[in-house]
Amino acid sequence: MSWGSRLSRAGIEQPTILQRAFQSNSLYFITSHGYQLPLESLHIQRLTSIPVIAAVIDFDNTDTAWRKYDAMTARELFKMYGCSQRLYKEVFEPAIQAALFAPGEQCSAAATLGMLYYYMLSHQENSDFLLCCGEVEEKILSPWLQLLEMEGLKFVANKVPSSMTIDTDSGCISAIVCGDDVYKADAFVSATGLSSLQSIVKNSPSLWSHREFANLLHLSAVDVISVKLWFDKKITIPKVANVCSGFDDSSGWTFFDLTSIYDDYYEESITVVEAEFYNASQLIPLDDDDIVSEASLHLIKCIQDFEGASVIQKSVRRSPKSVINFLPGSYKYTPRGSTSFPNLFIAGDWIVNRHGSFSKEKAYVTGLEAANRVVDYFGTGDFAKIIAVEGDEPYIETLRNLSRRANELKSQIPFSEFFLQ
Incomplete structure (x- = not known):
């Protein structure tokens, strides 16, 4: 990448489909009994x-x-x-x-x-995966935004879209409303999560009168909590990425050994771990200390050495209703990249597309697809090249x-x- 970020390789190519499905040199499945x-x-x-x-x-x-x-x-x-x-x-x-x-x-x-x-x-x-050797915001997003600003893009910070207005004569979206501020434009791309777009739809009668947007209200999202913990001693963690079961019947979690991944921690005599809990509505109301205690207990179940370590620093991030719940029957309500408004497009890993990508790769691809739709709408500009998944x-x-x-x-x-x- 042109701004000098570095990625750490985690994983290796796997020789067979079944082995690819279940094994990775850096990805472990850990059970509630603590064995891997x-x-x-x-x-x-x-x-x-x-x-x-x-x-x-x-x-x-x-x-x-x-x-x-x-x-x-x-x-x-x-x-x-x-x-x-x-x-x-x-x-x-x-x-x-x-x-x-x-x-x-x-x-x-x-x-x-x-x-x-x-x-x-x-x-x-390429069934291995890459992890950024530092905070993604610091290493990738901030330099990328600075690069875009140098190209003439203007970013409006700390503004939450609340509704959209429609030009009844043209049938196009004319502006997006953020509280008391109104931003007009010729084309719009919604790159928000499901919950944010649902909120905009609820506050925009002209949107929810269209079935495709009313259908969004049938979809649901789940809570995610991310906990970053600094421990006072070096702990050996066999693999950098771990998928865990046994949190409870409805929630899953993962944890990553940032000490091995991040350049800043590699030579330190401490251990830094980031854990993510999914479908974690029962954890959202807890205070930070209680969430840290829960995370520590589950880490101990997986790796016994955590029992003798103390948390010296913590960071808890709550993301309520932040990711879509792919409920059975939800496909028919899920939007595509184009909408019935000729100048409104949608991007995100939760929408329907045919590229075949998934998760962060899908989010990136749908962003490129939205940009190409804007170019096509205006009839000018260069189309982004989208690399197809392997045949x-x-x-x-x-x-x-x-x-x-x-x-x-x-x-x-x-x-x-x-x-x-």
Whole structure:
């Protein structure tokens, strides 16, 4: 990157789909009993995941595939394909809770398959991941914003959008309202989270009179808490990134060894850890000290050496209703990048697109897509180049084509639409 940020590699390429699904040299699954799984211990249980691969292959990120699987929960999907209880509870459910922020019985099977496809198939040659060697805001975002300001962009800080106004003559969005301030523009991109856009819709009668925006109110979001802890001694943490189960039945969490990742901490005689708790509504009302106590207790369950360490500094960040809950049946209410207003576009990792990316990569891609739509709307400017996800390997493409053909033949059977799909 031109502003000199540095990234730390965490992970290695994995040789097979199943190993990619379950193992990483830097990503561990940790159970409520405190032991860690790079899953040699699961043996026969791992074999029960093989039928799930059929569903991952069948799911090709099309509208048809989303509608086929979206009404089903992730738990129902794994049960239907014969996944073992232990494999689901100790591997798949923690992964679902960390990636989709809710337990399997609250997550759409379609969203789950999209997540599995992203990690299992579309990134087979680069299944490792990179972590910034410092605070993302300091190392990446702030230099990037400064670079954009040098290009002539103007940023308005500490302004929360509350509503939008519409030009009834043109049918376009004319301005965005932030409290007492009104900002006019020729085109608008909403790059907020779901909750923020819902708030704007509720305060904008001209928006919620449109079904696509009224549908947003059917969607829901979950709470996330991030806790950064400085401990007074050096603690050996086997892996830098850890996906954990056992917090409770509805919440998942992850923690990262920042001592190994951040340049500033690498030579220090302390340990710095950041933990994130998802679907954490029960933690939101607690004060900072209580949240730190909860986080410390769970770290001790995972790594015993934390028991003899004291917290010398803390940082707690609450993000209520900050990430979408991919509930079963939510797909039909989720917006696309374009809207019925010709100059209003949406970006974010929670909207519908067909690129095949996921999480932060999807957020970035949808931002580029929104920028390209603005260029197309104005009829001037340069389109951003969007790199496609890796194509399917030949045998995956063959299996996927067979699956499509089988679905086509099934749809031609008399009375096939008579039965519940």
